[in-house]
Amino acid sequence: AQTVTQSQPEMSVQEAETVTLSCTYDTSESDYYLFWYKQPPSRQMILVIRQEAYKQQNATENRFSVNFQKAAKSFSLKISDSQLGDAAMYFCAYRALTGTASKLTFGTGTRLQVTL
Amino acid sequence: GAGVSQSPRYKVTKRGQDVALRCDPISGHVSLYWYRQALGQGPEFLTYFNYEAQQDKSGLPNDRFSAERPEGSISTLTIQRTEQRDSAMYRCASSLLAGGPETQYFGPGTRLLVL
Numbered sequence: 658a659q660t661v662t663q664s665q666p667e668m669s670v671q672e673a674e675t676v677t678l679s680c681t682y683d684t685s686e687s688d689y690y691l692f693w694y695k696q697p698p699s700r701q702m703i704l705v706i707r708q709e710a711y712k713q714q715n716a717t718e719n720r721f722s723v724n725f726q727k728a729a730k731s732f733s734l735k736i737s738d739s740q741l742g743d744a745a746m747y748f749c750a751y752r753a754l755t756g757t758a759s760k761l762t763f764g765t766g767t768r769l770q771v772t773l
Numbered sequence: 774g775a776g777v778s779q780s781p782r783y784k785v786t787k788r789g790q791d792v793a794l795r796c797d798p799i800s801g802h803v804s805l806y807w808y809r810q811a812l813g814q815g816p817e818f819l820t821y822f823n824y825e826a827q828q829d830k831s832g833l834p835n836d837r838f839s840a841e842r843p844e845g846s847i848s849t850l851t852i853q854r855t856e857q858r859d860s861a862m863y864r865c866a867s868s869l870l871a872g873g874p875e876t877q878y879f880g881p882g883t884r885l886l887v888l
Contacts, residue, residue, distance in 0.1 A: 661815075690874055694879075699881075700862070700881070700882060701879065701881060702816070702864065702866075702879035703879075704876050704877075704878075707874065707876070709874060748815045748816075750815075759804055759806065759821050759828070759829070759868070759871055759875075759877075760806075760818045760821065760829065760832070761806075761808075761816070761818065761877060762818070763815030763816050763817070764815050765813075765814055765815050766813075766814070766815050
């Protein structure tokens with residue numbers, strides 16, 4: 658079974674600085690998708706960024722980028738120029754390409770605080 | 774609709790009662806998913822549908838939990854004989870197509886409290 662591990666329960670970053678959230682996963686599949694979701698205090702779940710495992714190029718979305726290391730099964734999220742609105746829980750998620758392909762498997766989350 | 778909607782947003786019930794949680798997906802979305810999120814945890818998969826067909830119910834914890842999507846649109850998650858351990862946030866998500874890179878759009882969730 659696939660597992661997703663987020664080893665940092667909480668992180669803190671100063672406004673305008675850069676922070677990296679870690680995520681590792683375990684799978685025997687070669688093709689899959691990885692996601693970062695943001696859960697603000699409103700408790701909505703908002704997709705931040707997505708990475709296809711077959712793509713070597715790391716995904717970027719404005720201030721958000723990932724460092725995808727397939728061999729190490731690592732998928733970290735970098736937030737540049739942090740803003741107060743980035744404060745939230747961040748969940749890493751895995752999705753297989755085959756089998757129960759539509760199921761998302763989430764990590765336990767990292768709570769990000771942004772300070773002035 | 775503009776997004777995934779769920780009702781009720783909050784539900785307080787007594788142990789032993791049945792509850793029905795409703796999900797209205799984004800119009801035209803083929804796939805619909807149910808997750809459960811305990812406090813301080815990530816969402817855990819329960820079940821999903823493509824159109825009206827239930828494709829995977831491997832995450833349903835026991836036979837007190839069931840779900841349906843009879844017309845391929847609105848879905849209902851039913852919990853019979855609720856127990857205190859069922860207290861959690863129940864989230865619904867939908868995606869335009871099944872599988873692949875399709876983004877799952879989440880609803881606001883139903884917070885269930887079983888007393």
